Amino acid sequence: MVSIKDVADQAQVAVGTVSNVLNNPDRVAEKTRERVLSVISELGFVRNDAARQLRAGMSRTIGLIVLDVSNPFFSSLARAAEDRAAESDSTVLLGDSGHDGERESRYLDVFEQQRVKGVLISPVGNVDERLKQLRAHGVPVVLVDRVDPQRRVSSVSVDDVAGGYMAVKHMLTRGRRRIAFVGASTDIQQVADRLAGAQQAVAEYPDAELEVVEAAAMTVLAGRAAGELLAERGLEALPDGIFCANDLVAIGVMQAVLLIRGLRIPEDLALIGYDDIDFAQSAVVPLSTVRRPTELMGRTAIELLLEAIDRPTSESRQVIFQPELVSRGSTL
Amino acid sequence: MVSIKDVADQAQVAVGTVSNVLNNPDRVAEKTRERVLSVISELGFVRNDAARQLRAGMSRTIGLIVLDVSNPFFSSLARAAEDRAAESDSTVLLGDSGHDGERESRYLDVFEQQRVKGVLISPVGNVDERLKQLRAHGVPVVLVDRVDPQRRVSSVSVDDVAGGYMAVKHMLTRGRRRIAFVGASTDIQQVADRLAGAQQAVAEYPDAELEVVEAAAMTVLAGRAAGELLAERGLEALPDGIFCANDLVAIGVMQAVLLIRGLRIPEDLALIGYDDIDFAQSAVVPLSTVRRPTELMGRTAIELLLEAIDRPTSESRQVIFQPELVSRGSTL
DNA sequence: TCGTGCCAATGAATCGATTCAAATTCGATT
DNA sequence: AATCGAATTTGAATCGATTCATTGGCACGA
Numbered sequence: 061m062v063s064i065k066d067v068a069d070q071a072q073v074a075v076g077t078v079s080n081v082l083n084n085p086d087r088v089a090e091k092t093r094e095r096v097l098s099v100i101s102e103l104g105f106v107r108n109d110a111a112r113q114l115r116a117g118m119s120r121t122i123g124l125i126v127l128d129v130s131n132p133f134f135s136s137l138a139r140a141a142e143d144r145a146a147e148s149d150s151t152v153l154l155g156d157s158g159h160d161g162e163r164e165s166r167y168l169d170v171f172e173q174q175r176v177k178g179v180l181i182s183p184v185g186n187v188d189e190r191l192k193q194l195r196a197h198g199v200p201v202v203l204v205d206r207v208d209p210q211r212r213v214s215s216v217s218v219d220d221v222a223g224g225y226m227a228v229k230h231m232l233t234r235g236r237r238r239i240a241f242v243g244a245s246t247d248i249q250q251v252a253d254r255l256a257g258a259q260q261a262v263a264e265y266p267d268a269e270l271e272v273v274e275a276a277a278m279t280v281l282a283g284r285a286a287g288e289l290l291a292e293r294g295l296e297a298l299p300d301g302i303f304c305a306n307d308l309v310a311i312g313v314m315q316a317v318l319l320i321r322g323l324r325i326p327e328d329l330a331l332i333g334y335d336d337i338d339f340a341q342s343a344v345v346p347l348s349t350v351r352r353p354t355e356l357m358g359r360t361a362i363e364l365l366l367e368a369i370d371r372p373t374s375e376s377r378q379v380i381f382q383p384e385l386v387s388r389g390s391t392l
Numbered sequence: 393m394v395s396i397k398d399v400a401d402q403a404q405v406a407v408g409t410v411s412n413v414l415n416n417p418d419r420v421a422e423k424t425r426e427r428v429l430s431v432i433s434e435l436g437f438v439r440n441d442a443a444r445q446l447r448a449g450m451s452r453t454i455g456l457i458v459l460d461v462s463n464p465f466f467s468s469l470a471r472a473a474e475d476r477a478a479e480s481d482s483t484v485l486l487g488d489s490g491h492d493g494e495r496e497s498r499y500l501d502v503f504e505q506q507r508v509k510g511v512l513i514s515p516v517g518n519v520d521e522r523l524k525q526l527r528a529h530g531v532p533v534v535l536v537d538r539v540d541p542q543r544r545v546s547s548v549s550v551d552d553v554a555g556g557y558m559a560v561k562h563m564l565t566r567g568r569r570r571i572a573f574v575g576a577s578t579d580i581q582q583v584a585d586r587l588a589g590a591q592q593a594v595a596e597y598p599d600a601e602l603e604v605v606e607a608a609a610m611t612v613l614a615g616r617a618a619g620e621l622l623a624e625r626g627l628e629a630l631p632d633g634i635f636c637a638n639d640l641v642a643i644g645v646m647q648a649v650l651l652i653r654g655l656r657i658p659e660d661l662a663l664i665g666y667d668d669i670d671f672a673q674s675a676v677v678p679l680s681t682v683r684r685p686t687e688l689m690g691r692t693a694i695e696l697l698l699e700a701i702d703r704p705t706s707e708s709r710q711v712i713f714q715p716e717l718v719s720r721g722s723t724l
Numbered sequence: 725t726c727g728t729g730c731c732a733a734t735g736a737a738t739c740g741a742t743t744c745a746a747a748t749t750c751g752a753t754t
Numbered sequence: 755a756a757t758c759g760a761a762t763t764t765g766a767a768t769c770g771a772t773t774c775a776t777t778g779g780c781a782c783g784a
Contacts, residue, residue, distance in 0.1 A: 061449070061530075061770095063769090063770055063771085064770065064771060064772095065770075065771095073733070073734085074733060074734045074735060075734090075735075075770090075771080075772090076733070076734060076735065076736095076771095076772080076773080076774085077732085077733055077734075078771090079771060079772055079773085080732095080733085080772095082771090082772095083771095083772075087731090087732075087733095088732075088733085089731080089732060089733090092732080092733080104525075104528060104529060106504045106505060106529065107505050107770090107771075108446070108505070108507060108769085108770055108771070109442075109505040109506045109507065109771095110441075110442045110443075110445045110446040110451065110506075110507065110769085110770080110771095111442075111446050111739090111769070111770035111771045111772085112770080112771050112772075113442045113739095113771095114440070114442040114443050114446055114738095114739050114740065114741090114769090114770080114771080114772095115738070115739050115770085115771055115772045115773080116739085116771090116772075117393070117739070119442065128467075129461040129462065129467045129470070129486075130461065130462055130463070130464050130467035130468070131462070132462045135460075135461045135462035135488065136462070138461070138488065139488060139490060142488070142495075146498065151502050153485055153486075154461075154485075154486045154487070154488070155486070156467065156470065156471060156474070156486070158471060163474075166478065170483050172438045173438060173439050173440070173441040174441045174442075175440060175441070175442065193436075196436060197436060197438065198393075279674070280671070280674035281674050284674070312674070315676045318651070319650070319676055339612070339671065342611070342612035342613050342616075342644070344647045344651055393740095395739090395740055395741085396740065396741060396742095397740075397741095405763075405764085406763060406764045406765060407740090407741080407742090407764090407765075408742080408743080408744085408763070408764060408765065408766095409762085409763060409764075410741090411741060411742055411743080412742095412762095412763090414741090414742095415741095415742075419761085419762075419763095420762075420763085421761080421762060421763090424762080424763085439740090439741075440739090440740055440741070441741095442739085442740080442741095443739070443740035443741045443742085443769090444740080444741050444742075445741095445769095446739090446740080446741080446742095446768095446769050446770065446771095447740085447741055447742045447743080447768070447769050448741085448742075448769085449769070
């Protein structure tokens with residue numbers, strides 16, 4: 061394996077000069093620099109990152125742990141984070157915990173051993189313990205899609221209450237008054253927030269009413285089951301606008317309503333989801349939905365982390381983004 | 393930051409002993425080992441991976457570059473690869489090229505600098521050049537979902553011809569005889585292979601015929617457009633079995649056939665897709681499909697790589713997996 | 725000619741874990 | 755008590771890039 065010493069010998073300069081060519085090119089005379097560079101490509105020299113970071117005491121990598129890479133929200137966020145990190149000459153190590161605390165823990169161990177500059181994490185469960193350990197070891201952390209109740213670390217998240225509000229308000233302004241909310245248990249913070257926003261919007265219209273339908277899970281199948289229950293009612297007992305806690309549930313409801321009861325969307329029933337997954341726009345009736353600014357969240361998370369790295373004493377910041385309404389055929 | 397030296401001082405032993413506690417515990421007397429371990433946890437010592445790998449000359453990490461992490465095929469494969477690697481005390485660095493050659497290249501650079509043990513890659517385009525460079529630097533490579541025509545490196549892939557064959561054979565054994573294949577351009581190797589398999593199956597039945605319908609892309613919308621074209625025909629001109637080159641296209645066709653023409657699946661028309669994405673089983677009519685053994689592929693890729701690392705002179709191996717038919721409601 | 729600055733280049737010291745030959749301790753045996 | 759062999763422990767050398775105090779060379783002005 062070619063080392064900086066081999067390059068130095070071959071180019072007849074000292075190792076310090078080669079290092080300067082790589083890190084402080086303007087301190088080296090042009091002729092020397094060119095000679096060194098040509099030797100580097102001739103020998104196919106590649107910097108040894110381990111040696112570099114051993115000396116530097118810190119790596120140029122940032123750890124990112126997401127709950128599920130196959131979820132477009134996270135993969136898009138991760139991609140944006142990587143791009144932003146690359147601009148600051150850092151690399152993102154992507155870890156997928158798959159909602160599994162053990163895998164999460166394994167990644168945190170690896171990240172610590174690699175002496176990452178900092179960690180972005182969308183934590184599985186209760187992370188107080190791990191956060192404490194990371195902080196004790198001086199590893200800056202930024203939470204993603206979750207806030208730290210104690211405000212010890214910075215975070216980026218989305219205002220789901222506002223998201224729920226804008227979804228339902230959207231239907232209300234289109235004249236719908238009998239609104240239903242379909243979602244899983246409100247034990248899940250995100251579901252509870254979206255419902256709270258829906259309630260806020262309905263409260264602004266004295267003649268509007270909100271009905272809550274609980275689905276077994278946040279899946280297409282659970283949504284379809286909930287949709288079938290609704291569709292069994294007579295037309296007069298049916299809501300005229302349904303807000304689902306995510307797009308999967310909404311697609312399930314759509315299947316039930318369209319096919320089993322033969323109702324029309326949006327004529328008989330308006331429908332809106334949450335997340336803007338790929339399928340939303342290619343559903344039978346293109347699905348209106350609420351989109352979270354994933355790219356912006358990814359970039360911002362990196363920026364908060366870089367800030368925490370550069371100024372470890374600075375106060376933590378909780379950045380909360382506003383979601384965006386995407387209006388499609390299902391709520392025309 | 394706590395180093396092995398601090399631990400040694402505090403535990404009143406030499407640094408070599410601490411190292412042995414970590415790497416060769418049975419060479420250390422029990423009493424000493426316990427004392428050292430308690431100091432380690434007391435001081436919160438964490439191994440510095442950079443120093444370790446500098447000395448070792450090689451890291452314990454494996455680089456994995458996929459075309460798109462949000463594609464369940466790749467995320468599932470990546471997860472399996474990570475688990476298999478963990479069993480061999482290695483860590484996977486996951487990179488998402490997003491079909492972008494530049495990002496791919498950036499990851500390969502980082503991986504080289506980090507002196508990864510090896511690289512698994514599902515390459516974007518022509519990788520001959522990069523493969524050559526990696527091989528020149530002695531970095532073992534295994535291709536994923538792609539074979540090297542020159543058989544220089546090992547690979548794991550799927551027999552798409554067999555997949556196409558079993559999909560169409562499945563419909564033929566259920567009495568369907570007028571088969572249609574819907575897919576994008578056969579410039580894409582996978583599409584061409586699946587079609588070839590379909591033709592093989594049809595050739596076995598003298599009274600069966602195969603029609604090829606080209607879709608604009610491998611998406612739901614393109615599938616729907618193709619489905620609408622088919623559905624416009626009279627019932628007697630319609631195929632009675634459709635094989636789509638992937639599930640997205642199949643779902644598009646299903647939407648067109650069910651809703652626009654009001655046909656019944658599978659009574660009027662059997663339908664089968666490819667990939668077994670999550671949506672396949674929660675489609676309106678659960679979609680039959682062909683599944684690739686992603687977990688097995690991920691594990692095997694790591695094993696091939698470990699083999700190439702351990703025995704650099706060993707011959708390359710092209711492992712081709714057989715896909716599996718998943719029969720659901722759409723082909724009953 | 726000598727001194728003063730400045731620009732380039734030098735190379736030893738350093739980071740932290742691992743390795744291994746050498747030293748030390750321990751126990752059993754004579 | 756002396757000896758031998760095995761079990762432990764020691765600590766200097768090593769990996770490769772970076773840093774920085776120091777040296778070398780050169781030009782210009784006095």
